[in-house]
Amino acid sequence: MTDWLTSLCKWRQAYHFSSSQPIRSTKKIQPQLRLPSMLANKDPLFLTGVTFPSEHPTSPETLVKLTVYDAKDKSQESNSFLGSATFSVGDLLRAKDERLTLSLRSSDGVCSAGTVVVSRLKMGEMEEVDVDHITTDIPSQKCPLVCELASHACVDRENNPLTGPVFKNPVCKVYRFQTVDSKWMLVREQMEECTLSFSIPKQLLSLYIQEDMRRVQDLRELGELSPHWDNLRKEVMTRYGGIISSYQETLAELDKITGRSFKPSCCKAQKSLEFIPINLHTQRMRVTCPRKTDAFYDIVTVGAPAAHFQGFKCGGLQHLLSRYEAEKKSFSTAYQCIYYSPEHTAKAQEVLSTMSLLQPLITSLADQLLQAAQEHSSTRIKDALKNLSDKTEQFVHTLKDELVKSALLALHTAQPGYVSKNQKQTPVQAGQHQGHIHQHSDQNQSPVQGLPGHSPATSVTESTVVCNNVEGSQTTTRGEGGPLPLKHQDSIPHHKEYDEEEWDRVWANVAKCLNCVIAMVDKLQEEDNSKQETVPEQQLADVITSHNPGDWREQLCPLVTRLKECVMEVVEKAKKAMTFVLLQEAACSIPQGFLLQQRRDVVFSQALAALACGFVMRLYAGMQDKGFMRQLHLVGLVAQFESLLSTYSEEIGMLEDMEVGISDLQRVLFKITEAKTDDLSDLQPLVCGRRDHFTVEVPLPRLVFQTLPEEIKEGKPLRVFPVLFNVGINEQQTIAERFGDISLQERINQKNFEMLEAYYKSLSEKVPLECLPCFQTQTDIKELLETLGQNVVTKKRKNVEILWIAGTICRRLNGIRFTSCKSAKDRTSMSVTLEQCALLRDEHQLSKDFFIRALDCMRSRLTQGDIGQWEDPEAGAVTENKPASRHFYPIALLLVSSHLLVVWLILSLVFLLAKYQ
Numbered sequence: 001m002t003d004w005l006t007s008l009c010k011w012r013q014a015y016h017f018s019s020s021q022p023i024r025s026t027k028k029i030q031p032q033l034r035l036p037s038m039l040a041n042k043d044p045l046f047l048t049g050v051t052f053p054s055e056h057p058t059s060p061e062t063l064v065k066l067t068v069y070d071a072k073d074k075s076q077e078s079n080s081f082l083g084s085a086t087f088s089v090g091d092l093l094r095a096k097d098e099r100l101t102l103s104l105r106s107s108d109g110v111c112s113a114g115t116v117v118v119s120r121l122k123m124g125e126m127e128e129v130d131v132d133h134i135t136t137d138i139p140s141q142k143c144p145l146v147c148e149l150a151s152h153a154c155v156d157r158e159n160n161p162l163t164g165p166v167f168k169n170p171v172c173k174v175y176r177f178q179t180v181d182s183k184w185m186l187v188r189e190q191m192e193e194c195t196l197s198f199s200i201p202k203q204l205l206s207l208y209i210q211e212d213m214r215r216v217q218d219l220r221e222l223g224e225l226s227p228h229w230d231n232l233r234k235e236v237m238t239r240y241g242g243i244i245s246s247y248q249e250t251l252a253e254l255d256k257i258t259g260r261s262f263k264p265s266c267c268k269a270q271k272s273l274e275f276i277p278i279n280l281h282t283q284r285m286r287v288t289c290p291r292k293t294d295a296f297y298d299i300v301t302v303g304a305p306a307a308h309f310q311g312f313k314c315g316g317l318q319h320l321l322s323r324y325e326a327e328k329k330s331f332s333t334a335y336q337c338i339y340y341s342p343e344h345t346a347k348a349q350e351v352l353s354t355m356s357l358l359q360p361l362i363t364s365l366a367d368q369l370l371q372a373a374q375e376h377s378s379t380r381i382k383d384a385l386k387n388l389s390d391k392t393e394q395f396v397h398t399l400k401d402e403l404v405k406s407a408l409l410a411l412h413t414a415q416p417g418y419v420s421k422n423q424k425q426t427p428v429q430a431g432q433h434q435g436h437i438h439q440h441s442d443q444n445q446s447p448v449q450g451l452p453g454h455s456p457a458t459s460v461t462e463s464t465v466v467c468n469n470v471e472g473s474q475t476t477t478r479g480e481g482g483p484l485p486l487k488h489q490d491s492i493p494h495h496k497e498y499d500e501e502e503w504d505r506v507w508a509n510v511a512k513c514l515n516c517v518i519a520m521v522d523k524l525q526e527e528d529n530s531k532q533e534t535v536p537e538q539q540l541a542d543v544i545t546s547h548n549p550g551d552w553r554e555q556l557c558p559l560v561t562r563l564k565e566c567v568m569e570v571v572e573k574a575k576k577a578m579t580f581v582l583l584q585e586a587a588c589s590i591p592q593g594f595l596l597q598q599r600r601d602v603v604f605s606q607a608l609a610a611l612a613c614g615f616v617m618r619l620y621a622g623m624q625d626k627g628f629m630r631q632l633h634l635v636g637l638v639a640q641f642e643s644l645l646s647t648y649s650e651e652i653g654m655l656e657d658m659e660v661g662i663s664d665l666q667r668v669l670f671k672i673t674e675a676k677t678d679d680l681s682d683l684q685p686l687v688c689g690r691r692d693h694f695t696v697e698v699p700l701p702r703l704v705f706q707t708l709p710e711e712i713k714e715g716k717p718l719r720v721f722p723v724l725f726n727v728g729i730n731e732q733q734t735i736a737e738r739f740g741d742i743s744l745q746e747r748i749n750q751k752n753f754e755m756l757e758a759y760y761k762s763l764s765e766k767v768p769l770e771c772l773p774c775f776q777t778q779t780d781i782k783e784l785l786e787t788l789g790q791n792v793v794t795k796k797r798k799n800v801e802i803l804w805i806a807g808t809i810c811r812r813l814n815g816i817r818f819t820s821c822k823s824a825k826d827r828t829s830m831s832v833t834l835e836q837c838a839l840l841r842d843e844h845q846l847s848k849d850f851f852i853r854a855l856d857c858m859r860s861r862l863t864q865g866d867i868g869q870w871e872d873p874e875a876g877a878v879t880e881n882k883p884a885s886r887h888f889y890p891i892a893l894l895l896v897s898s899h900l901l902v903v904w905l906i907l908s909l910v911f912l913l914a915k916y917q
Contacts, residue, residue: 084104165684178846185287204687207688246598269309275601283300284296317660344581670698678701
């Protein structure tokens with residue numbers, strides 16, 4: 001979008017001001033310009049603009065009607081009609097210097113409001129030109145029509161193969177502000193929607209469905225279990241089936257949606273859209289100053305990742321998970337299953353994930369070793385053997401864990417007919433025991449209490465006497481409470497006693513097989529070298545010619561085959577053991593655990609979509625920055641989430657959801673790949689993995705991919721370090737600080753400050769400071785961190801300094817900035833515009849006289865918080881006659897109004913008490 005119409009309006013009741021109003025064009029375009037009323041003794045100029053988006057192509061016959069209003073009171077939407085003028089695009093293009101001078105005419109056709117000068121401006125082709133001055137009534141005042149600047153490198157994202165598949169529907173605003181040295185800067189705001197708002201959640205839903213289907217299949221493959229465990233398994237499988245069905249329905253509904261790239265806040269509680277982030281947009285402010293290099297500042301705005309459809313009556317994820325973990329032991333008692341801590345279940349998921357990655361890799365490397373042996377290539381054999389040894393050792397190290405051994409024992413005890421070592425068998429009467437694990441009489445204790453040095457499952461046989469029911473069998477289990485009768489069936493024998501050393505032998509066999517392979521390779525190479533040394537030189541060629549290249553493969557093949565068999569045996573046992581651990585966790589969580597998992601999936605989906613959007617935006621912007629690329633693969637990027645949620649009412653639950661969702665992003669890795677083709681469809685980021693570990697692959701065109709560092713081209717995983725800082729700024733936060741509890745906000749800020757400090761320490765050790773960007777304000781980052789740490793622990797109401805300093809540190813560290821509130825509208829817009837004006841002041845010498853004007857201009861109608869533009873579900877189209885959004889007042893005024901709110905609440909309470917006494 002490069003063509004702009006810039007109209008210069010002149011009349012009596014206005015003041016010099018730079019602004020821009022983006023208008024969605026149709027065949028008949030009617031921009032409405034509202035001009036602020038000021039002192040009548042001045043005759044300055046007003047600059048505004050009109051843009052034609054690509055979805056509404058224009059032609060020379062397209063008519064443009066300019067309607068000008070005098071805005072007397074912006075807060076009350078009070079304005080008066082000044083006049084209008086009409087022209088065609090063809091008239092403008094045919095005019096001299098592509099500039100038209102039009103008369104503003106009132107409704108009766110009489111010229112009464114001055115003139116409008118319309119000129120064509122191509123943002124991507126502006127070259128250095130002389131300043132064109134237009135004289136006003138005051139001789140000392142001059143206003144340039146086009147600011148003095150160097151060539152303006154404006155990226156046309158519509159035609160850019162990098163941004164085309166990810167960002168779309170740009171809306172631009174251009175401003176012209178004065179600097180302290182009376183020069184003019186050109187500021188361009190460009191807001192865009194992101195296709196990842198829908199594509200990332202849809203991919204995640206597919207992965208969730210696949211993962212839950214695999215879990216159901218793994219549960220089926222556990223084999224025969226005793227009736228108690230089998231009933232629990234069936235109930236868990238039913239729950240998984242319900243989640244799968246629900247996710248499939250949601251995915252089907254999302255597939256029906258076409259043309260939309262973001263979810264408006266009016267749909268935040270809609271079930272079919274609960275996985276989609278609210279109002280996810282990117283915003284770039286590009287600044288062009290005289291005799292200075294262009295600068296741009298990026299930020300991602302998004303509604304707080306939270307489960308709005310499920311509601312917040314019982315709090316958010318942080319509170320629900322803490323309460324659930326405290327109650328899970330009692331659930332395990334009620335369901336007669338083993339309690340595993342979150343660390344154990346996380347370890348079980350890690351083992352399953354590692355096995356799924358390493359087992360096929362080991363098999364592939366083993367085949368490569370045999371191929372190298374067949375080719376009699378010593379170099380390839382050495383490389384293949386080294387890789388095979390590394391991956392096999394990693395595999396053995398992962399499985400050499402006490403949890404796997406104890407889980408195998410627990411699984412063995414859950415099989416039909418199991419009899420423990422210390423059981424004594426005597427004839428008993430039939431028909432009383434139903435095959436449950438015998439519990440102690442003390443029901444206040446968990447069925448399994450972990451002993452020091454023992455895993456939970458190991459203590460099953462140490463603290464209880466177990467005999468699983470086999471229908472028809474007659475044995476006796478004697479525990480502390482006396483004998484437990486079982487039915488008799490001689491045809492089903494009891495399982496043999498469990499050999500606790502069996503697992504150690506199984507995984508040790510893998511290491512032994514690997515040693516045998518290494519020894520054989522060494523032997524073959526030594527024999528080959530000795531033969532070459534003993535053979536005379538004249539016979540060497542004959543020996544090499546007569547050598548059978550298949551000898552090495554034939555000798556290695558049995559050992560390699562045995563290694564793969566041992567690996568498969570280990571995988572089979574460990575997979576069943578870890579699946580049984582997850583069965584216990586799922587069985588204990590049947591009352592509410594599955595609902596919490598769904599809530600966590602929803603929140604994570606919204607958070608990941610925002611993170612992926614920010615990562616792609618930052619990657620595209622820093623592609624040519626060698627220092628940034630070095631930082632990216634050596635350390636990773638910090639992603640700073642700025643939250644403006646209050647710690648009052650339902651926003652407490654939103655903040656708790658957001659905290660957990662952003663914390664879960666620590667398990668996400670990024671990988672840059674080479675796209676198969678340069679088609680836009682092949683440049684869409686892809687997600688793979690499972691809940692405990694996701695990888696986002698970002699494909700780039702071949703020519704761009706070749707310019708990357710070798711480490712990135714080789715597929716090195718790239719880390720992102722998410723941190724969250726929250727400061728509530730609305731009226732509800734005032735109530736929370738005076739009468740409520742803000743400990744949640746304090747804990748979040750303190751915890752994430754420590755994470756940010758750790759990231760900087762790691763960065764300073766691995767990356768030279770020269771790789772970081774330079775700013776006019778050269779405050780040392782370490783000093784900024786110290787100031788942030790002091791503000792985090794300071795008891796100060798609405799301490800917005802925390803957000804300011806954290807945002808500054810993030811920009812200084814080449815990080816990704818996010819700003820969120822409930823719906824990414826009013827508070828978010830206020831924060832972003834204030835930050836942008838502060839950057840213009842601090843980094844580009846914006847004149848003090850223009851600061852408030854610039855702030856008002858950016859917060860005026862059709863800015864980020866305007867519901868009329870950004871909340872329309874029909875492809876973001878702007879409706880003409882919608883009222884402008886409210887004016888976003890500065891923070892100081894919010895504080896005053898919040899105090900008034902508290903006074904009003906107190907007076908209302910007094911009035912009610914007096915009325916009903």
